[in-house]
Amino acid sequence: MNKLYFSLLTFWISFAALGQTGYHIKGNVKGIKPEAFTLAHYFGASQYITKDTAQADANGNLVFEGTQALPGGLYMILSPSKKRVMDLIIGAEQHFSFSTDTANVIGHMQVKGSPDSELYYKYQQHVSGYTSEINLLQRQLQFRQDLMTTTKINNLRRQLMEYYKQFTQENSNSLTGKIMRAGAEVELPTPPKRPDGKPDSAWLFHYYKAHFWDNFDFSEERLVRTPILQRKIDRYMQELTLQQTDSLIQSADFIIEKALKAGNKEMQAYCIWYLTNQAENPTIIGGDAVFVHLADKYYLGGLMPITDPTTVENIREKVNTIKPVLVGKTMPALSLTDTAGKAISLNDLKSKYVILFFYDPDCGHCRQSTPALKALQEKYKTTLDLQVFAASVARAPEQWKKYIRDFGVQSWVHGYDYSFRINFRKDYDVNNTPMIYVLDKNKKIIARRIPVEQLEGFLDYHEQTLSAK
Incomplete structure (x- = not known):
């Protein structure tokens, strides 16, 4: 398990145990089997944290109960196969009941005693009527295009949006209202015209990005x-941010600063941890620089509100290892011994490009990559003045020499650490080969950290970039 993930997950489990009033959630779900069901809250979009289990009886009755209050949020009930059966919003009131049917969980859901879950399903039931009608009309359009059907669909969508606005406005102080509002899209104004008379799509994009977090x-x-x-x-970082190091750092800082200004430690911790x-x-x-920046600024800078000393020290060690070998830095000196027993230094190579290849002669992936790297070096040795400096990280000189003979890569510059003094992991960030x-x-x-299969494309792109300059 990822170390950062594990440390924060441990916090969330322990934090959730700090409640005071307890909970008692009684349910009846027609159609479920007499099995053990799980109550869990979301942790991001793809993870969840289990809070309780309950055994359903033959009539579909089950009870989740505990002496400490549950942390508020959007919960799910999962079957033994981890299939989501339904959602519940758990807010301040945690003694409530519900009933439904697996034939139509939303349509048959009735909740008593939980204002947030009652609102949630009231909204879902109202919306399902609109969406069912819209889906029916859209199927009709597949067979016959007509203006009347299209107009009906647009009218229904407008009514749906008006209902949403009214619902979130009337219930703005409820957890359900905040959840509905948080996931809403930004309303876009009419963009200005470009000189050619067309709508300014670039202006619209910048407006959308600037207001993305408004709700x-x-x-x-x-x-x-x-x-x-x-x-x-994910959407802000992947779709609304230019996939370049500086832009990614700027966007990540923007999100975290919003959380820091808001003052909630859990929100701050999640944003810092996840990014x-x-x-x-x-x-x-070059994307490693994003990790180094965030780890350095927030974890090592003391702005991460939830962590432990071991995690901080692990991050410090990783940052100290990666920092000297980021894209844009000069490669630290590397001196080894060649197959003739002579000292060979990376700085001795005067080629326009050097592929520095750290490998283990017995590593399966290394051996699979070697023929492709050999072909690349032969293709570009003259045209791009490219050389390969191959550094074996294994402590087996005979295997190293056999590897060179087996793959016929005598034209590469080969080096071996006979002194056994080099810590390849720490000095050159060689965690995997x-x-x-x-x-x-x-x-x-x-x-750096580029697969052999992508080297040719990268070199071609880099040459084009240099020519353009």
Whole structure:
């Protein structure tokens, strides 16, 4: 399990035990089997934290109860196979009952004693009437296009939006109202015209991004226990942010600053944890800098409100390892011994490009990657002045030499640490093999953690970028 995930998950489980009034939730669900069902709250969009289990009887009756209050949020009841049976919103009132039928959970749901869940299903039942009619009309359009049907659909959608606005306005202080509002789309104004008379789509995009969080209340910690926050973060970071390091850092800081200003520690902790956790495994070249920035600023800077000393020290160690080998930095010196027993230094290579290939001769992925890297070096050795510096991280010199013979890669520059003094993991961030760096003639890192299969595309793109400059 991811270390950052585990530390924050532990907090949420312990925090949820601090309630005072207890809970008693009695349900009757026609159609369920006499099995054990789980009550859990959302933790992001794809995770959940179990709070209780209850055994259903032959008539579909089950009771969840405990002596400590549950943390408020959007909950789900799960079957033994982890299939979601229904949702419940648990707010201040936690002694309530509900009844429904698996044939139509929403349509047959009746709740007594929980204002938030009552509102939630009142809204769902009202909306389902509109959506059923809209779906029916849309199916008709598949067979016959006509203006009247299209007009009906548009009218129904407008009525649906008006109902939503009225519902969230009338119930703005309820947890249900806040959840509904948090997930709502931004209303877009009519954009100005461009000089050619067309709507200015760029203006509209910037307006949408600037107002994306308008409906989300960062001071409401119960929104952490819904899937809405994670989904909004993902969309803002992946769809509304340019996938470049500086832009990603700016957007991540923007979200976290909103949480910090709102003052709720759980909200702050989730935003910092989730964004840092996502940045641990970047999907863009140079993306490690996002993780280093967030970890450095919020965890090591003391702004992360919920963590433990062990986690902080683990993060500090990782940041200290990655920082010197980020894209844009000069590769730290590396001196090894070649197959003839002579000292060979990375700085001795004068090629325009150097592929620094850390590998283990017995690593299956390394061996699979070697033929492709060999072909790449042969293709670009002359045209791009490209050389491979292959550094074995294994402590087995005979296997190292056999690897070179087996794959016929004698044209590469090979190095081995006979002194056994180099800590490849700590000094060069070699946590897994193969680990690849792409260096320019000055040994500046222009790419790292890049698969062999993507090297050719990257080199072509980099050459085009240099030519454009």
